[in-house]
Amino acid sequence: MCEESAMPKTILIAAFEGWNDASQAATNVVRHLVSRYESQEVRHIDNEGFYDYQVARPMICSVQGRKRIIWPQTTFYDIAVSPMLHLLAQIAPEPNYRWEEYCRQTLRVAEDYDVSDVITLGSMFDECPHTRPLPLDISKSGCECESDREYNGPVGIPNILDAFAAEAGFPTTSIWVSVPHYYANTECMQGTLELLRALSLIIEYPLIEGDLTRKAMQWRSDADGLVSDMHAGDYLARLEHDYDLDARAKRIASNGMPACEELLREAESLLRNGV
Missing domain, CATH: 1.10.287 (Helix Hairpins)
Structure with missing residues (x-):
């Protein structure tokens, strides 16, 4: 076997908090993977110039009795899914400014890690019932899904990163899940599970679901109770x-x-x- 064929494949997956992350369904995919596999922080993008701190506010917390300010930032994790497959997972609040430069910096990191494909994850509120499989929209480079052809309107950073990556020559995939708008004030673990399963199919590797199945069942049960309480x-x-x-x-x-x-x-x- 030649040395090149023995090198692990690396795929970039990206999810952003905020407008593109209804009920945290998308970013929770990254958090789940980091918790289930051998992972380490490998890179960051400097936050200066990309965020409006009145929108993406810094957080203050106490660490061993000392107060510490946590600034919004972009973090990249190297997730060892298998000896031959790594995920370079990007998670961040959606930047407020300079999206073009932000995407260029992201793709420079992707090039440094010899990324083969770029996958963006997102979730949106919609009029869909929690009692049915949550709708998924999957678009690949040069192959738009039905919702892409019909949609005209504002887009978020996942769409822009997807476009920049495709222009740079990366094969790209965009995966979005719709979550019920009437159950917006809680994390949608069913949406996270749907995204994780779709991601498994795209990368052709079964990702560990762990306790997501149980959490998704609890989410559906809680949604039943909400609908009943609201008549x-x-x-x-x-x-x-x-x-x-x-x-x-x-x-x-x-x-x-x-x-x-x-x-x-x-x-x-x-x-x-x-x-």
Whole structure:
């Protein structure tokens, strides 16, 4: 076996706190991986010039009786998933300024570690039911997902980094999960689990789920209680109906155009019955 083929493969994964991280579903993927594998901090990006401290505020904490200021910063972890696969995991608050320079610095780190691929993670609030699999959107270099083709509007740093990385010649993948907007004030462990499983498929390696499955079940149970307390059963039923109808439409469309007539008849029947 030649020396080159024996070198471990390194993939950059990036997740950013803030607007791109609904219910912390994306950044918790990085935190989970750091806690489950042999990991070490390897690089940082200097925070000066990238953050508005009235938005991304510094934190103060006590360490061994002495107060310490923790500034918002970008951290890179080397995560040894296997002897032949490492993840260079980037986690940071979304920067407020100089996004182009920030992305250039990120890609310089990627080049230093001979990264082969760049994967960005994100989560967004949406009208989706917690009782169904959370919607995932996955886009690869030169292959847009349906939501990419339909979306027009503001984007966050994961989208910009993805574009810069593709322009620099890196194969890129963007993975986003939608989480219920009505359950916004808690960490969405189901979203984290969905992202982790999608990441496993993209990198073609089964990542350790650990206690995420249990935490996701607890999240769904807590969401059931919230809906009950809010007397929002009718609203949840509408979301489930819309989700199921959309899922069926996609299945029928994938089987060819003639099958769309069946969907049209079903939709007309639902409208006539006032559903």
